Amino acid sequence: MDSKIFNLKSKLEVYKAMTGGANFADCPVRDVIQGISGKWSSLLVMALAEKPYRFGELRRLVPDISQRMLTQTLQDLQRDGYVHREVFPTKPPSVEYSLTDLGRSMFLPLQQLIQWAELNHDAVRDARATFDAARD
Amino acid sequence: MDSKIFNLKSKLEVYKAMTGGANFADCPVRDVIQGISGKWSSLLVMALAEKPYRFGELRRLVPDISQRMLTQTLQDLQRDGYVHREVFPTKPPSVEYSLTDLGRSMFLPLQQLIQWAELNHDAVRDARATFDAARD
DNA sequence: CAGCATCCCTCCGGATACTG
DNA sequence: CAGTATCCGGAGGGATGCTG
Numbered sequence: 001m002d003s004k005i006f007n008l009k010s011k012l013e014v015y016k017a018m019t020g021g022a023n024f025a026d027c028p029v030r031d032v033i034q035g036i037s038g039k040w041s042s043l044l045v046m047a048l049a050e051k052p053y054r055f056g057e058l059r060r061l062v063p064d065i066s067q068r069m070l071t072q073t074l075q076d077l078q079r080d081g082y083v084h085r086e087v088f089p090t091k092p093p094s095v096e097y098s099l100t101d102l103g104r105s106m107f108l109p110l111q112q113l114i115q116w117a118e119l120n121h122d123a124v125r126d127a128r129a130t131f132d133a134a135r136d
Numbered sequence: 137m138d139s140k141i142f143n144l145k146s147k148l149e150v151y152k153a154m155t156g157g158a159n160f161a162d163c164p165v166r167d168v169i170q171g172i173s174g175k176w177s178s179l180l181v182m183a184l185a186e187k188p189y190r191f192g193e194l195r196r197l198v199p200d201i202s203q204r205m206l207t208q209t210l211q212d213l214q215r216d217g218y219v220h221r222e223v224f225p226t227k228p229p230s231v232e233y234s235l236t237d238l239g240r241s242m243f244l245p246l247q248q249l250i251q252w253a254e255l256n257h258d259a260v261r262d263a264r265a266t267f268d269a270a271r272d
Numbered sequence: 273c274a275g276c277a278t279c280c281c282t283c284c285g286g287a288t289a290c291t292g
Numbered sequence: 293c294a295g296t297a298t299c300c301g302g303a304g305g306g307a308t309g310c311t312g
Contacts, residue, residue: 029253037169037170070295071294071295118164127217204307276311279306282304282305
């Protein structure tokens with residue numbers, strides 16, 4: 001596999017590009033992956049990619065998420081600019097969550113990974129079982 | 137955004153497809169994302185996508201990884217079938233790590249995400265700064 | 273050279289109870 | 293309805309020392 005796919009010239013640059021130097025927060029790849037690596041993040045992005053949802057709807061859509069984690073994950077996604085939060089001053093109030101343009105553009109490559117995961121999950125599971133069996 | 141992109145028909149199926157029912161380990165997407173969401177996983181996959189490396193080479197390539205985490209991450213990647221480990225019975229022994237076919241096929245969608253991350257990392261950082269500033 | 277073992281500590285995420 | 297506040301157990305990950 002050609003290193004040109006990274007637009008990088010040396011091993012050192014591979015590392016620098018990944019880490020952004022020495023600072024963890026400046027590493028683009030890990031920073032982005034971190035943002036969707038939460039237990040519920042990809043699930044919620046996937047749901048919101050379909051259409052906007054309200055808080056309670058998401059709660060019913062994903063029954064086994066705690067409301068603490070739903071709140072926190074949505075806040076994290078909003079903080080990173082993936083999700084837009086709109087409050088309607090009704091009584092009682094309702095809040096609608098939707099993907100931003102940034103969120104939708106991020107969902108495109110994420111979707112590639114999702115499709116790969118659905119297609120190759122069995123292979124990963126098999127590899128894991130084989131590895132564990134060999135380790136006896 | 138059309139729900140057909142998921143090959144799913146209803147909200148319930150969205151959830152079931154993500155979770156695989158009730159079992160976390162059976163959820164393809166989270167399971168795969170989990171596998172590359174470690175602090176060093178994507179970094180090592182990216183390095184090995186360039187060419188095979190030996191243990192010590194990876195250590196020098198990524199100076200600030202502890203050898204404990206290098207060992208463990210490589211084992212995890214090997215367990216999931218992404219990485220092949222080959223021991224050469226020299227003295228002292230040398231071990232070469234390389235991507236498997238499964239690892240290379242997984243790297244293709246991952247690369248899409250990597251490219252997106254490099255292009256849009258600034259936007260994410262800006263969104264984060266704006267959000268934090270507004271929260272005062 | 274390429275690991276394994278041990279200690280330790282932070283942070284993610286679950287359970288529960290309470291508000292505007 | 294849509295959150296906040298608090299407590300707590302377990303997993304992820306760093307530092308250090310030892311081995312074939």
